[in-house]
Amino acid sequence: xxxxxxxxxxxxxWRQLALIFVAVGAAAASVAAVVGFAxxxxxxxxxxxxxxxxNLLVRPQVGxxxxxxxxxxxxxxxxxxxxxxxxxxxxxxxxxxxxxxGEGGVERIEVRADRxxxxxxxxxxxxxxxxxxxxxxxxxxxxxxxxxxxxTALLAALGVLTCLLAAISVGAATTALVxxxxxxxxxxxxxxxxxxxxxxxxxxxxxxxxxxxxLAGDVAGEAAxxxLAGRLLTGxxxxxxxxxxxxLAASTAAAVLVAGAAMTFALRRVERLEPAQVxxxx
Amino acid sequence: MGRGDRPLIEVExxxxxxxxxxxxxxxxxxxxxxxxxxxxxxxxxGKTTLLNVLAGLDRPTAGRVRVEGRExxxxxxxxxxxxxxxxxxxxxxxxxxxPYLTAVENVMLAQYVHSVTDRGEAAxxxERVGLxxxxxxxxxQLSGGEQQRVCVARALINQPPLVLADxxxxxxxxxxxxxxxxxxxxxxxxGHTLVLVTHSPALAALAGVEVxxxxxxxxxxxxAAAATAVAVGAAR
Numbered sequence: 001x002x003x004x005x006x007x008x009x010x011x012x013x014w015r016q017l018a019l020i021f022v023a024v025g026a027a028a029a030s031v032a033a034v035v036g037f038a039x040x041x042x043x044x045x046x047x048x049x050x051x052x053x054x055n056l057l058v059r060p061q062v063g064x065x066x067x068x069x070x071x072x073x074x075x076x077x078x079x080x081x082x083x084x085x086x087x088x089x090x091x092x093x094x095x096x097x098x099x100x101x102g103e104g105g106v107e108r109i110e111v112r113a114d115r116x117x118x119x120x121x122x123x124x125x126x127x128x129x130x131x132x133x134x135x136x137x138x139x140x141x142x143x144x145x146x147x148x149x150x151x152t153a154l155l156a157a158l159g160v161l162t163c164l165l166a167a168i169s170v171g172a173a174t175t176a177l178v179x180x181x182x183x184x185x186x187x188x189x190x191x192x193x194x195x196x197x198x199x200x201x202x203x204x205x206x207x208x209x210x211x212x213x214x215l216a217g218d219v220a221g222e223a224a225x226x227x228l229a230g231r232l233l234t235g236x237x238x239x240x241x242x243x244x245x246x247x248l249a250a251s252t253a254a255a256v257l258v259a260g261a262a263m264t265f266a267l268r269r270v271e272r273l274e275p276a277q278v279x280x281x282x
Numbered sequence: 283m284g285r286g287d288r289p290l291i292e293v294e295x296x297x298x299x300x301x302x303x304x305x306x307x308x309x310x311x312x313x314x315x316x317x318x319x320x321x322x323x324x325x326x327x328g329k330t331t332l333l334n335v336l337a338g339l340d341r342p343t344a345g346r347v348r349v350e351g352r353e354x355x356x357x358x359x360x361x362x363x364x365x366x367x368x369x370x371x372x373x374x375x376x377x378x379x380x381p382y383l384t385a386v387e388n389v390m391l392a393q394y395v396h397s398v399t400d401r402g403e404a405a406x407x408x409e410r411v412g413l414x415x416x417x418x419x420x421x422x423q424l425s426g427g428e429q430q431r432v433c434v435a436r437a438l439i440n441q442p443p444l445v446l447a448d449x450x451x452x453x454x455x456x457x458x459x460x461x462x463x464x465x466x467x468x469x470x471x472x473g474h475t476l477v478l479v480t481h482s483p484a485l486a487a488l489a490g491v492e493v494x495x496x497x498x499x500x501x502x503x504x505x506a507a508a509a510t511a512v513a514v515g516a517a518r
Contacts, residue, residue: 001391191372192363
C-alpha cells in the first residue's frame, strides 16, 4: 500500500517535486564533483608517480655510512615486486649509473617496482638492506599539486553553498506542499494515523525523490569532475570514475542530509496538524 | 453495571470554546448501542463540534465524554488515534477521498491504518455499497453519490461500533441522497450505532431519535430533560 501511495503521489505531484529533485540533485552533483575531482587529483599523483623510470629511491639512513655497498643492488633486484634496480654514484666524477654491482659503494639505488606494491616493496628493501631507507618517488610538480588542492577547496566551497541553497529551496517547497495537502493529512489523522506516522509517509515520499535526485546528481557530478580533471590536471584519470562508490555514497549522503534538514520544519507542521481544524477547512 | 449495559456514548457537561465563543455549552446526553441519532440544528449550533469531539478529532474545553467506557478526555494523542482506528467510522460531507488513489485503494487506506491491507475485503465493501464496477476508478471519475458511497465503505471497512456522519447527503442530488439513506438504514439494521449531523428532515425522520442543538445546548422538547442527561434509546 505504501508503495502504491508513494508512486501515485509522486506521479501526481511531479511538477512540485521537480523543484525538490533539481535542488537536491544540484547539491548531490556538487558534492559528487568535489569527491570525484579530489579522487582524480589523488589518482593523478599516483599515476605520475609510476608513469616511467624509477618509482622507489633507496638511500642510506641518517647516521648510517654515506654509501650503500654496491652488492646491495643485486640483493634489491632479488626482492619480489622489483622490476629493476640501479646503483648511482653521484660523488664519482661523472656521477655514473652502474648497472652492475661493481666495486665500492653507491649513494643511492633507483628502483622500479610494481605500482600497486610500492609500500610493501619499500618495506621489504628496508628489511633486506641494513641501514637503508626506501621512499616512493613523487614526480608531480608542486604547482600542479597546489592547483589540485585549490580547485578541490573551491569546489568544496561551491558544494557547501549549493547544499545551503538547496536546503532553503527544498524547505520552502516542502512547506508549501504540506499546506497544499492539509486536507489529505487531516484525513490520515481522522482515519487513525498518528501525526508521526503521517509525517513519516510524507518523509518517505520526499526521501524517495531525494534518492532519485542523488543518483542523477552523482552521474552529473562525476561527469563534471572528469571534465574538470581532464582539462586542468595533467596525467589525471579522466575516464571511469576514480572512486565510483565513494562519490555515490557522498552524493547520497548530501541528498539525504539536505532533504532531511530542509523538511524538518514541514514534518513538524504535519505532526502538529489538528484534524478537526483541517477538516473544517481552517 | 457491565460494559454491555451502559450506553455506548455518555456525554456530561460538555463544553467546547473557541476563544470567547462557546460551540458547546454544558451539553449532556447518552446514546445506547445500536441507536440511530440525528443531530440537527441551525448552522453554528455546535453539531459538527459535537461530532468531532465524539470522533476524538477535537478535545473539549470542559466536561466528560465516554465512548465504550473509555474517557476520551483522558486519552493521549496516540491513544486517541488508536480510538479512531478501532472504534469510529467517519463519513464526511466533503467525502475527503484521496484524489490520486482509486476507489478500492481509498478503502484500503483505512485498512492500512492497521498496517494490513486486503484488496478482496475492500472490493467486497465497495460491492456492498453498489460500486462493484467502479473499483479502479479515481474519485474524479465518480459522481458525488458514488464518492459518498466510497466514503461509507471506507468508514465501515474496519467494522467500527460507532459510525459518525457529518451531513452525509449534504452534497448529493435527490437520487444519490436516496441511495445513501438506504445504505445508512442498512447499516443501522446490521447493528451499527449511527450519529448523523444533518439538515435534512428526511434523514432526521429516518433516525430513531433527533437531538436538536441550539447555541451548543439541547433545544426543543428535550430541553427540559437535558439539564442533567438525555437518554437516547435504541432506534424505533
